[in-house]
Amino acid sequence: MSDAKSYEPGHHPSLPPPKNLVGWQRWVWDNLFGTVTNTILTLLSIYLLYLILPGILDYFIFDAVVNASSRAECAELGSGACWAFIGDRFSVFIYGFYPDELRWRPNLTFILLILALIPVLYDNTPFRKYGLYFSLAFPIIAAILMVGGVFGLEQVDTRLFGGVLLTIVIGVTGITFSLPLGIILALGRYSNLPAIKVVCTVFIEFIRGVPLITLLFVASTMLSYFLPPGTNFDLLLRVLIMVTLFASAYMAEVIRGGLQSLPKGQFEAADAMGLKYWQTMRLIILPQALKISIPGIVNTFIGLYKDTTLVIVIGMLDVLGVAKSAVSDPVWNGLSVEIYVFVAAFFFVCCFGMSRYSMYLENKLHTGHKR
Amino acid sequence: MAKPDANKKESEIAIEVLQMNKWYGEFHVLKNINLTVKRGERIVICGPSGSGKSTMIRCMNRLEEHQQGHIYVDGIELTNDLKNIDAIRREVGMVFQHFNLFPHLTVLENCTLAPIWVRKTPKREAEEIAMKYLERVKIPEQALKYPGQLSGGQQQRVAIARSLCMNPRIMLFDEPTSALDPEMISEVLDTMIDLASTGMTMLCVTHEMGFARKVADRVIFMDGGEIIEENKPEEFFTNPQSERTKLFLSQILGH
Ligand SMILES: Nc1ncnc2c1ncn2[C@@H]1O[C@H](COP(=O)(O)OP(=O)(O)OP(=O)(O)O)[C@@H](O)[C@H]1O
Ligand SMILES: [Mg+2]
Numbered sequence: 001m002s003d004a005k006s007y008e009p010g011h012h013p014s015l016p017p018p019k020n021l022v023g024w025q026r027w028v029w030d031n032l033f034g035t036v037t038n039t040i041l042t043l044l045s046i047y048l049l050y051l052i053l054p055g056i057l058d059y060f061i062f063d064a065v066v067n068a069s070s071r072a073e074c075a076e077l078g079s080g081a082c083w084a085f086i087g088d089r090f091s092v093f094i095y096g097f098y099p100d101e102l103r104w105r106p107n108l109t110f111i112l113l114i115l116a117l118i119p120v121l122y123d124n125t126p127f128r129k130y131g132l133y134f135s136l137a138f139p140i141i142a143a144i145l146m147v148g149g150v151f152g153l154e155q156v157d158t159r160l161f162g163g164v165l166l167t168i169v170i171g172v173t174g175i176t177f178s179l180p181l182g183i184i185l186a187l188g189r190y191s192n193l194p195a196i197k198v199v200c201t202v203f204i205e206f207i208r209g210v211p212l213i214t215l216l217f218v219a220s221t222m223l224s225y226f227l228p229p230g231t232n233f234d235l236l237l238r239v240l241i242m243v244t245l246f247a248s249a250y251m252a253e254v255i256r257g258g259l260q261s262l263p264k265g266q267f268e269a270a271d272a273m274g275l276k277y278w279q280t281m282r283l284i285i286l287p288q289a290l291k292i293s294i295p296g297i298v299n300t301f302i303g304l305y306k307d308t309t310l311v312i313v314i315g316m317l318d319v320l321g322v323a324k325s326a327v328s329d330p331v332w333n334g335l336s337v338e339i340y341v342f343v344a345a346f347f348f349v350c351c352f353g354m355s356r357y358s359m360y361l362e363n364k365l366h367t368g369h370k371r
Numbered sequence: 372m373a374k375p376d377a378n379k380k381e382s383e384i385a386i387e388v389l390q391m392n393k394w395y396g397e398f399h400v401l402k403n404i405n406l407t408v409k410r411g412e413r414i415v416i417c418g419p420s421g422s423g424k425s426t427m428i429r430c431m432n433r434l435e436e437h438q439q440g441h442i443y444v445d446g447i448e449l450t451n452d453l454k455n456i457d458a459i460r461r462e463v464g465m466v467f468q469h470f471n472l473f474p475h476l477t478v479l480e481n482c483t484l485a486p487i488w489v490r491k492t493p494k495r496e497a498e499e500i501a502m503k504y505l506e507r508v509k510i511p512e513q514a515l516k517y518p519g520q521l522s523g524g525q526q527q528r529v530a531i532a533r534s535l536c537m538n539p540r541i542m543l544f545d546e547p548t549s550a551l552d553p554e555m556i557s558e559v560l561d562t563m564i565d566l567a568s569t570g571m572t573m574l575c576v577t578h579e580m581g582f583a584r585k586v587a588d589r590v591i592f593m594d595g596g597e598i599i600e601e602n603k604p605e606e607f608f609t610n611p612q613s614e615r616t617k618l619f620l621s622q623i624l625g626h
């Protein structure tokens with residue numbers, strides 16, 4: 001207190017905060033040692049980590065084997081995880097059964113996917129407008145590249161799709177198409193026009209009320225009863241449609257929640273200004289409703305992405321499917337931990353990425369404090 | 372359409388309400404409303420809470436639908452015809468109690484949105500007009516901020532500027548100051564007084580009696596869904612006719 005200066009009333013300047021209020025020391029104090037309980041919990045956690053961590057590190061890193069050609073060899077070389085197995089199976093994990101000599105096509109598609117995503121995800125991308133045109137065209141380009149059969153590209157049977165490739169195809173397609181479809185369904189259910197409202201409500205309730213597995217079975221078996229005989233409608237395409245419809249029903253409800261949370265005054269102000277329905281929705285209502293719904297939307301995306309593993313029940317081999325079949329390989333018999341850790345890591349990276357992006361987006365769209 | 376007398380009528384009558392009735396379900400909110408507003412006239416509407424003031428002025432740009440009678444705005448009748456509704460909404464600006472600014476758009480974007488999309492004004496020109504009105508309401512320096520970063524009084528002035536950007540011939544105000552802290556009320560009222568001096572036709576629901584005295588040509592008192600009394604402000608305040616008006620005035624002026 002002794003060195004505190006005194007100022008004339010009304011002339012007190014803004015001073016920097018005292019040192020112990022900022023910086024990492026403050027963080028450590030606040031979060032780890034601030035109270036007796038905190039200190040005890042921190043010490044306990046450190047002790048637990050001390051017990052568990054060495055074993056985990058040994059198993060996964062220090063005692064792990066990277067180069068070997070069979071399980072037996074792995075066991076000789078080290079007591080830890082046998083990553084050699086993953087290395088051996090790597091190409092099946094990634095590409096499924098996609099023909100070796102055509103793998104440049106999925107590779108190229110993947111690169112294009114990243115390029116198509118950049119302008120969608122970041123609004124300060126240079127030449128964003130043209131980038132977005134490319135993003136719009138991307139699904140068609142991707143389909144042509146992956147399946148072929150036109151422009152001199154050799155046709156690839158979609159039954160050969162598998163592993164990461166299949167997961168990404170289903171996941172990205174589902175995510176891409178379920179959002180716009182979900183928006184339309186949500187607006188439909190929110191609409192004042194009874195016919196549209198009933199159709200959308202029935203659709204949403206029906207799709208939500210049925211397990212995804214059932215829809216996949218319908219896609220794989222029953223649909224051929226309904227379709228005129230002779231039409232051969234690709235199984236993967238049917239699955240993509242079912243997954244998209246399924247996710248869009250959830251999406252619609254998430255977005256409807258956002259719509260409902262907007263004050264009525266927003267609609268009234270737009271009406272009073274003479275904006276038309278679609279202008280109001282596009283310029284005023286949806287930007288706000290979607291922003292509010294970001295956590296729910298990303299939640300649905302992540303759920304959808306993980307649900308793609310269900311295609312295994314109709315005989316498609318996504319990452320998890322390939323993993324399962326690899327576990328039963330006699331040469332590598334019994335290495336399920338490595339496989340499932342690998343699959344878990346793959347899904348975690350994808351889903352955590354989506355989650356982080358959504359946090360970035362929420363931050364960016366935050367405009368001033370709420371009143 | 373172009374009957375000569377209709378044209379003449381349009382030139383001097385801004386709003387005409389004839390025997391208008393409205394119900395919410397079973398509840399009769401507006402009872403036999405008759406009102407003629409001349410061009411350039413400034414009308415203050417007051418009355419106890421729930422008397423139907425908001426409902427009445429919201430009928431005039433079809434935010435609410437009336438079930439009986441006729442409403443003519445700028446010579447156009449309000450019916451279910453969307454073309455008429457759009458035409459009227461282009462000419463009628465509205466300012467709300469809770470501002471209803473669009474929080475995801477900047478102040479400037481709030482102001483240019485309707486001119487660009489409804490009037491098809493080029494963006495550059497719309498921005499110039501918006502800046503002109505933001506200067507008029509004395510907050511040009513806030514143009515690039517978001518509404519959430521402004522005080523209540525500033526937000527309401529933005530809302531007024533936003534309406535003016537559509538270059539309306541009639542302005543409706545629904546309790547524009549009643550969500551504001553006392554020290555912000557006067558900045559909004561000053562803006563409205565300034566607007567009144569330009570000859571704008573104004574209908575204003577408010578309990579700011581000082582404002583009514585200063586700018587109103589007529590004060591209308593509503594109760595129970597009816598227009599009970601209408602008079603010049605001086606007469607209205609000093610010599611109210613009905614008992615209900617006297618009671619109301621004693622309540623709001625009494626302390
Ligand atoms: N959407 C609605 N459905 C049913 N009743 C309504 C609706 N809106 C308003 N009312 C009722 O109509 C009556 C008139 O409402 P209105 O909002 O016009 O009153 P007001 O005079 O503006 O009151 P205040 O001074 O509180 O704003 C009230 O009794 C109200 O409860
Ligand atoms: Mg009201």
